[in-house]
Amino acid sequence: MKARVHVMLKNGVLDPQGEAVRHALGSLGFDGVEGVRQGKVIELDLADGTTEDTINEMCEKLLANTVIESYRVEVL
Amino acid sequence: MRAAVIVFPGSNCDRDMAVALKAAGADVSMVWHKDASLPDNVDLVAIPGGFSFGDYLRCGAIAAKSPICKAVVNHAERGGYVLGVCNGFQVLTETGLLPGALMRNAQLKFLCKTVDLKVETSESAFTDGYSAGDTVAYPIAHHDGNYTVDPDTLTALQDQDRIAFTYAENPNGSVADIAGVLSENRRVLGMMPHPERAVDAGHGGTDGQALFRGLVGQFANA
Numbered sequence: 001m002k003a004r005v006h007v008m009l010k011n012g013v014l015d016p017q018g019e020a021v022r023h024a025l026g027s028l029g030f031d032g033v034e035g036v037r038q039g040k041v042i043e044l045d046l047a048d049g050t051t052e053d054t055i056n057e058m059c060e061k062l063l064a065n066t067v068i069e070s071y072r073v074e075v076l
Numbered sequence: 077m078r079a080a081v082i083v084f085p086g087s088n089c090d091r092d093m094a095v096a097l098k099a100a101g102a103d104v105s106m107v108w109h110k111d112a113s114l115p116d117n118v119d120l121v122a123i124p125g126g127f128s129f130g131d132y133l134r135c136g137a138i139a140a141k142s143p144i145c146k147a148v149v150n151h152a153e154r155g156g157y158v159l160g161v162c163n164g165f166q167v168l169t170e171t172g173l174l175p176g177a178l179m180r181n182a183q184l185k186f187l188c189k190t191v192d193l194k195v196e197t198s199e200s201a202f203t204d205g206y207s208a209g210d211t212v213a214y215p216i217a218h219h220d221g222n223y224t225v226d227p228d229t230l231t232a233l234q235d236q237d238r239i240a241f242t243y244a245e246n247p248n249g250s251v252a253d254i255a256g257v258l259s260e261n262r263r264v265l266g267m268m269p270h271p272e273r274a275v276d277a278g279h280g281g282t283d284g285q286a287l288f289r290g291l292v293g294q295f296a297n298a
Contacts, residue, residue, distance in 0.1 A: 016179070
């Protein structure tokens, strides 16, 4: 089985990289880009039967820093 | 004083840290990240700067889960001293021994220069060689030194006098100009600037000496 973990900075945490991307889009002439947030996608190849609880534990312990990041698990 | 310097793959300030501690009079051993325990009777653990595990995933994240870091957390929980510099500070926030996190510098640039810091408190073994309000010059060399912490924790850090150093001119966007913070028991210090790179006249400055001498002196007097 596969799972995909999306890791994003929490709302309210300033994302300097996202801001830089927003500026770059503006200078390319793309008007109206009001915000950009940059995150990570982590794909996991897992033994069949791995529970969502276990994947959440992986996120809490390593894949995300929950001080500044939130995560979302998608089982594929 | 017995000090242990932790070495991860990608550490690059480990030797400088050992030299600075030895010059202050400490007995120093180097400890590899795969070791599951610290040498006996270690007083201070120093986590050096560098790019542990290539900064993969997040700076310090993989190092914080290494076997030796369990021993470092136990050492801190027993009341032992821990100093984390630069990548070492990032590791300490990832272990949870210090609050907050280090994010990408606000200007997105890697910064490598000497900066002025204000000593905010002399109430710790690390800073009692200074007076609160002193200005000291330490080098910085980091890409992810933008310290962030939630507002409630920031208030607690301020109320408990746990901000050890602030930047005279904020180089990286860190909240409240914070350059270094102490744990609640004041025995764990994490900081982005490098005191170990300011201990020899050949470094261009010796403002870091007082930190190491003060720390080692605590044990000489005990």
